[in-house]
Amino acid sequence: MHQGKTLNFHKLSTAIPSAALAATNERLKALRQLTSEGAKIGRDISRLAADLRKVAAPQQEPFIFTSDLETNERLLRSILRDCEDVIYRTLALKGGRALLVYVHGMTDEAGLAKFVIQPLLECSVTIPEPGADIESYIQQHIYAAGIQFIEQPSSIIGEMMGGRTLLLFDGHARVALIGTTQFAKRNVGDSKTEGVVRGPHEAFNETLIDNIALLRRRVRDPNLKIKILNVGDRSGTRAALAYVSNLVKPGLLEEVEKRIAAVSTDIVLTSFKIEELISKHPWSPFPQAEVAERPDTLLNALYGGRVGIMVDGTPLALVVPATFLSMMQATDDYTTQPLGGMLIRMIRYLSSFLAVYLPALYISVVSFHPGMLPTTLAISIAELRSRTPFPSILEAFGMIIILEIFQEAIIRLPQRMVTAASVVGGFVIGTTVVEAGLINPLLVVVVAMTAIASYTASFDFAVGFRVVRIFTLLAASVLGLYGTLLALLFTTVHLCALRSFGESVLGGLFDITLLEDWKDGIVRVPLKLNRTRPKVYGPQDRTRAGDDGG
Amino acid sequence: MMDRLRKLLCAFLLLVFVLPLAGCWDRRELQERNLVLAIALDLADEGLKPGQSQETVKAETFVQPTGSKRYRLSLQILKYEAKGAGSKGGGGQGARKTFVLSNTGESLFEMVRDMLGQSSRALYFEHMQVVIISEAVLRQTNLAPILDFFFRDAEMRSRIRVYATPGQARPLLEFKPPTGEPGGIYLNNIARNHVKNAHIGTARTDLGHIIQALDNDADVIMPRIDIQDEVVKIRGLAVFRRDRFGGYLDEYAVQGIRFVRGTERGAIITAPCPVHPGEILALELVKHETKLTPHVAGDDIYFTLDINMTGNLSEVHGAQPNTYDYKNKDALEQAFAQEVLANVSYAVRQSQTVGCDTLYFGSKLKAHEPETWKRVKERWDEIYPAISLYTSVNVRIRNIGVHR
Amino acid sequence: MVTMRYKGWHRRIVAAGLLLLFSLPVSGCWDRQELQDRAMLLAIAIDAADDKTAAEQSRTAVEKFPQPHGAKRYRVSNQVLKLGASEEEEESRTFVLSNTGQSILEMGRDVSGQISKVLWLEDLHVIIVSEEAVKIAGLQPIIDFFRRDQRIRWRSRLYITPGKARELLEFKPESGEPGGMFLEAISRNHPKNTHVIAARTDLGFIVQALDNEADVLVPRIEMQQKVVRVGGAAAFKRGKFAGYLDEYAVKGLKFIRATEKSAIIAVRCPLHPEGLLVFELFEHETRLRPIVKGEQVFFQLDINMTGNIGEISCSRHHCSLDPEYRRKAELLFAEEVRRNVLYAQEACQELGIDVLNFGFKLKAYQPKTWAKIKDRWDEIYPTVPMTVSVNVHIRNVGEHK
Incomplete structure (x- = not known):
């Protein structure tokens, strides 16, 4: 205690342990090592830069190909550093060497061997002198179908990364791109989002x-x-x-x-x-x-x-x-009898209306204007509702949220889990919640109806419906039918004002000058009666039949 | 861009703030409303339930500064049965129950509002089915003051049925229909059968038509309803001179009136069989055309009525008349025509006795002979009972329903 | 060093976990009582203890308990919800338990000896006090328990009944609801029924008023042969029962306080003694302010009303579309409102209850005058005059030509 009070220390290291000589030395060594490594990296960078600078590359291009194969390879390797899937294959040919560069996995290697490497190696003609015409040599001796000569090095690299093979010759700056692209891809399969009963089934794939x-x-x-x-x-x-x-x-x-x-x-x-x-x-x-x-x-x-x-x-x-009309059409409208097609199309319109407005109508009638219901219906709804504790608006929002959760879950779930999810969802929510008296069965019917109805429209449109549905429901819950009508007006005005490349999405439906588009819009008349293309898209030739064909 | 964004944001916020202000404007959930199905109007000291005394009436009512305790108003209210999975097994389809609340006062509106003091939910009239007024009330007051509340209130529908009952009105609200329907709906639906039942005078007699008649200063008719020992029946009509209660017409008169007005679609006409005396025949009316025309000859006003009827022979008692014989068929047709003629003149005589223009002679005259109408308008009440009607009836039997 | 620090962190987590684990059984599901194990109390009725018929004598003898202090002053009845009672049967959805004593809390605890579950107060909807009970020692001692207990909701409804309060608990509503909920819901219709004074009269407001030594009105409920009706009000002067106000006075009070959303005003037609004109009010503005002129204090009330014609029973003789006729009708209605308001004020002054808050208004607007007359206010109040000016505007007549 006494000693501690007098400021009397012999060595700094007794007070500060890190000030000891050994520790300091160790640190110094580490610092030196770092500096030397830094210098090495600097040297590497300057060497790379020098490599690239050796050739006078034009603006916006990383480099240009030279006539020296060694240099070209070095340039390529420096550009494609750490791209370990790039393969460099040197060929020893008569009169010089050649270099093949391609991306592993994007290239048909068997084809490359058969149609490029084999003919070159078996070729008895010497490579033309530097400066001579290499293109004709390549065209004469390579069997592969697609051969292309491009100037810009950046495009050449891009093409190579896209699956083509580079072919370079010693003494020549000209580079050949050989079309040997082959990669893993999905076959042409059935349509996943646009099902059709009688039409063709082929759908686009990712290529x-x-x-x-x-x-x-x-x-x-x-x-x-x-x-x-x-x-x-x-x-x-x-x-x-x-x-x-x-x-x-x-x-x-x-x-x-x-x-x-x-x-x-x-x-x-x-x-x-x-x-x-x-x-x-x-x-x-x-x-x-x-x-x-x-x-x-x-x-x-x-x-x-x-x-x-x-x-x-x-x-x-x-x-x-x-446009709204075009998005509401489906292939099946045209692969069935016109009357049948018209019926499906009408149903689609009806169901898209229901998908948006049914819950709102339910809310406004039940909580604002029960006088609009027939008496017997009013009585049975009231009796159903009298068991449930929540106001109908909360009930409806609850159901719609549950529905959205289901839809989201089922889209995300692995295929095998979907059945389990549907059972849990359908059974637990559909039955138990109603039995527990939390939600009245009529609302379940309404919301289920809404959901089913929204599936008939295309997925993109259905998502839009969901947003509008919530908006309409909010309006209905505050102002009743008046609110529903306001929302309907608002949505209609918005859809009319919305323009897709100059065409109003909904406006064409109400435009008297476009009335003839109804023939294949609202309804679907037999083809014999509808020989024109829709006016709304302004085609150069409106006649379908008797087209001059060109 | 910023400016537009800010404007959008402003508009959005405004909308959000307005939402709670608008405050669920008219929102009252269906199950939070008490549906009133029927209204009965009695005199203040009538319409008591067995077991109730004047003490009850005192407890029901309120202190009233203006007017007297004149009427007793009863409301029939639907009782909800919570239907759910739990009660699926136990008579979910059982009798729907109603209960009755009463109040006394003079202004119907005031009584209705005070009855909120006996009800746990708001009273809702948009699904009301019937109004029943007791004869005692009708004898005391004119119809217009009683119905005034129903005319003005926006919750009242024009298709409400209005009945008059010779007894007390409240027991009709307490009546439990054997079908299990709620009482008010049952009472309303009886009237819908008028198409096939010529004894029910319920065509064009709902609240809307009564209002129309009152507005046009025409005579009002309304169906009469009776209850006796759990038997409810609509029979005959209560008729009014203008809106003053005049009395009742029986079913035979009602059928006659309906023949004249052509408001039925399937009446049954019975007549004595001309071939086999002592037996009766019944004709089911299928098609029916009437034409009522006023004629003026000097000071004399008379009406002609042409009736063309087509029907099927539907019931024969006793020995079969040979209907394949044209002579017999003609005789049958004659017999039916005679019967219709007698029926119509009975109806007209009855109406003229009461002084109620049930056949719309007045409006016919006004339409066809406006000049004459102007002259006699003032004295119409005196003229009407003396007007004569010349009827010609033509009956054709189409099917006889017999095959050989 | 790094490993040491890691280890320390690890150990701390384990320690926290264990602590949590051990504390679980200790804290023991502290307040846990499943919903179905609680007996939901929907309504409480308080009668005077000696107010009972001979038939009930033997029953109360079993119900009550020996009491070291206090008298057997009140009889408290509790209406308990029957869980799972099917709604279709004719049976009641509630049952009633009673006890006698003086402390409401003591009786409440003792009544647990009559029931298998824990009594649950948080869903109490209605408290009904009989006139007899409230005459014993005023409202204050009865209300006191409800004010202090934090389980009681301040939105509970308080009623005074001239008859027996317990009978109201045994009433089985025709609509099939549980009794207490039915009784509470009746007063929810008050915006459209001017005969029920239910705005600002729930338990919270009454407790507040009693604390401020203000006079209060409590809605009156009455039961007669299976008919239950809310209408009129019981008036309390500083917690002491002063008497009843009838529906007409209540209506006048609601006009002054403007707590109604819609009202029906009926007047006699001056030309036709048979006729009745009825006005349906739906918009309403009032202003009450004190005016001091020298020594004289009086109040000025301005009322502006807008509404529709609801009923004219002599309409055959009039045309309500005629502007002249409408003007006359407006004057008639205004006169009726004036009469009504003055009737209400007079009724209040007769009972000596300042429910219109004349005192507070005076204090707020004329603090100097108030300071002068504060001590004599009880004497002055019954004589304070009020001048009323009413303006009625008829908007729709509901008639068409």
């Missing part, structure tokens, strides 16, 4: 080329044009615009191209991203492009004068402009 082929296979029309664009600054995703050049409304294609060109995003993995980025009203609950999963749906739209957008990697093509 753009296959999808284009599906279109071509159905129509031998040179006027069906495919325009390929790249979207996504980093992903470089390929998107195809499909249109029929002598039908599409003048100006529409340019507008679509303009909007797609204006899309600025890093990667594009789904076509919905494109849809969202090119639509002008992102806050609207309704979709502004139609979705086509099936080639026949898409072609039908194209030959109505519309434009399709297919995005690599998504089996769903987009169709613009989209």
Whole structure:
């Protein structure tokens, strides 16, 4: 105690342990090591930079290919550092060496061996002198079908990453791209979201080329044009615009191209991203492009004068402009007898109305205007309701939330669990909640009806319905039928004001000049009576039959 | 962009704030309302339930500054039975029960409101079915003051049935229908059978029609309902001179009136058999055309009535007349026509005795002979009982329902 | 060092877990009592103890308990909900237990000797006090327990009945609801029934008023041969029963306080002694303010009313669309409202109860005058005059031509 008070220490290390000499030395050593490693890294970086700088690369290009194979390989390896799936194969040929570069897994290696490596190795002609025509040499000696010569190194790298093979020769700066692309992909299968009874079953898959082929296979029309664009600054995703050049409304294609060109995003993995980025009203609950999963749906739209957008990697093509009428149509309308088709279509309209307004109507009648019910119905509803403790609005919201939870769960669940979930949901909620007197059976019927009704519309539209349903229900719970009508007005005005590539989504329905579109809109008249294309999309030629064909 | 966003946000907030203000405006859940199915109106000291005394009436009522304790108003209220899975087995389909609340006073509106002091839920009239007024009340007051409340109130429907009863009205509300329907609905539905039952004068006699008649200064008719030992029956009509109670017409008169007005669709006409005297025949009316025309000859006003009827022979008592014989068939048709003629003149005589223009002679005259109407309008009450009606009836038998 | 720190952290978690685990049985499901094990008390009736018939004598002898202090002053009856009683049967959904004594709490605990479950007070809907009971020692001692117990909801309804309170608990509502809930729900219709004074008269308000030594009104409930009706009010002067106000006075009071949403005002037609004109009020503004002129204190009441014609029983003789006729009717209604309001004020002054809060108004608007006359207020109040001006506007007549 006494000693501690006098400030008398012999060594600093007794007071501060980390000040000991040994510890300090250790730290110093570590610091030195770090500096030396840093210097080494700096040297590496400057060497790489020097490698790249050796050749005078133009602006916006990382480098240019030189005539020295060693240099080219070094350049490629430095660009593709840590891309360990890239394979470099050196071939010793007569008169020099050649280099094949490709991505493992994206390339048909058997084909490469058979149609590129084998002919080259067996070739008895010497490689042309540096500066001589290498292109004709390649064209003469390689069996592979697709050979391409591109100037920009960045595109060459891009193509190679997309599955093609690079072929370089010693002494030549010219690079050949050989089409040997082959990768794992899904086969063309049944449609997942657009079921159909009597129509064709083939649907798009994730591969753009296959999808284009599906279109071509159905129509031998040179006027069906495919325009390929790249979207996504980093992903470089390929998107195809499909249109029929002598039908599409003048100006529409340019507008679509303009909007797609204006899309600025890093990667594009789904076509919905494109849809969202090119639509002008992102806050609207309704979709502004139609979705086509099936080639026949898409072609039908194209030959109505519309434009399709297919995005690599998504089996769903987009169709613009989209209108309410077009989104409510389904293939089956056209694969059954006209009267039957008309009936299904009417049912679809009715059910979309029910999907949005049924719960709101129920609430407003039960809690605001019971006088509107027939007396006997009023009595039975009141008796059902008298057991349940909650006001009907809470009940309805509760049921709708339960319903949304179910839908969400069933979409997310693994296939095997869905049955279990349905049993638990259907049985527990449907029966037990009613038996416990928490929710009255009539409301369960109403909400179930609503849910079933909303499945008849396309999924995109159904999601919009759900949003509007909640909004309408809120309005009804505050103002009764008056509120429901206000919501109906509001929704209608919004849908009329909503424009998809210049066409009002709902407005066309009420436009007297477009009355003839009802022939294939509200109703579906037999084809013999409807020989024109819908007016609303402004096709260049409105006559379907007796078309001059080109 | 910022500006637009801010504007949107403002609008949204405004909407959110307005929501609670609008405050569930008219919201009252169905099960929180007491559905009133029927109203009965008695004199203040009548309409007591067995076991109730004037003490009860005193407890029911309120201190009233204006008016006297003149009427006793009773409401029939539906009793909800909580139906759920629990009670599925036990008579969910059993008799629906109702209960009755009463009050005394003069203004119906005031009585109804005070009755909220006896009810745990709001009283709701939009599903009301019948109004029953006792004869005692009708004899004391005119119809218009009693029904005034029903005319003005927006909750009252025009299709409400109005009945007059010779006894007390409240027992009709206590009546438990054997079908298990709620009482008020049962009472209303009886009247719907008027199409096939020519004895029920319920066509065009609901509240809306009565209002119309009162507004046009026409004579009111309303069906009469009786209850005796658990038997409820609509029989005949209560008739009014303007809105002053005049008396009742019996079923035979009602059938005659309906022949004239052509409001029935299937009457049964019985007549003595001309071929086999002493037996009777029944004809089921199928088609029916009437034409009532006023004629003016100088000061004399008379009406002609042409009736064309087609029907099927539906019942024959005793020996079968040979209906394949045209002579016999003609005789049958003649017999039925005679009967209709007698029926119509009975109805007219009865109506004229009471002084109620049940056949709309007045409005016919006004429509066809406006000049004459203007002249006689003032004296119509005196003229009407003396007007003569010349009827010609033509009956055709179509099917005889016999095969050989 | 790192491992040490990790270990310490680990040990701490385990320690916390164990602590939690051990404390579980100790705390023992502290207040746990399943819903179905509680007997839900829906209504309480308080009668005077000696107010009983001979037939009930033997019953009360069993019910009561020896009491070291106090007298057998009150008889408390509890209405308990029967769980699972089927609604279709004719049986009642509740049953009634009684006890006699003085302390309400003591009786409440002793009554547990008559029931297999724990009595549950939080769903108490109605407290009914008989006139006899309240005359014994005023409202204060009866209410006191309910005010202090935190299980009692302040929105519970208090009624005074001139008859026996217990009979009301035994009443089986025709609508099939449990009795207590039915009795409470009746007063919920008060916005449309001007004869029920139910706004600002629930337990919370009454306790508050008693604490402020203010005068209160309690709605009156009456039962006669299976007919239960709420109407009129019992008036209390500082907790002492002062008498009843009839429905007409209650209506006048509601006009002054503007606590009603809709009212029916009926007047005689001056031309036709048979005729009755009825006005349905739906919009209403009132302003009550004190005016002091020298020594004289009086109150000024302005009423503005808008409404529809509800019923005219002599309408055959009039045309209610005629503006002249409407103006006359408006004047008639205004006169009736004035009469009604003055009747109410007079009735209050006769009983000496200041339920219109004249005292508070005066204190708020004219503090100086109030300071002067505060001590003599009880004498002054019954003589304070009120001038009334009423303006009635008829909007719709519900008639068409």
